[in-house]
Amino acid sequence: AQKVTQAQTEISVVEKEDVTLDCVYETRDTTYYLFWYKQPPSGELVFLIRRNSFDEQNEISGRYSWNFQKSTSSFNFTITASQVVDSAVYFCALSAGPNNAGNMLTFGGGTRLMVKP
């Protein structure tokens, strides 16, 4: 069974602060994929990033960066110099299983980020 835990249910920051969203996962599979999705107030789920279990390189995309550590089963997401438009619910998700693709996503409970001006 897979499990994703996002311990922070809600975070509030002031614009331009850096913020890190935590994600801890559990799986018995040796090959798995980790994702972050953003759900803005409009409700849709927007794909942000995928990482493979065999690639622990951190990734940076503009103000976003992701830190993947297999040793602690964590896949944390940092927003640098946060902006009001970053206000959303962020979901971490895990995909694992016998297939190379098409496996279901197991989502964490989400972290609601509020960025105040």
Next chain:
Amino acid sequence: EPEVTQTPSHQVTQMGQEVILRCVPISNHLYFYWYRQILGQKVEFLVSFYNNEISEKSEIFDDQFSVERPDGSNFTLKIRSTKLEDSAMYFCASSLTYEAFFGQGTRLTVV
């Protein structure tokens, strides 16, 4: 940019009625999914579909639910006899390999 589209965006139905939620996945994708999100809660997997058959389903996806890909473009979720607890946002998603791209959702309200 290709996207997953869902119709309707909002549906209100009476308890016991049948509803069909419709989705047009991204055209070259191979895997199709339905997820649901009860208000304020986590996103839950319902079913995945590949090569014209269900590849995986969750405990939520009981005999009241069915999926169909009636033609080359549409992917539907049918709930035969809706219950109050079926009220949720239903997301369709599709993927070519690992990344699932989601539609904007259909908010189903059962009254």
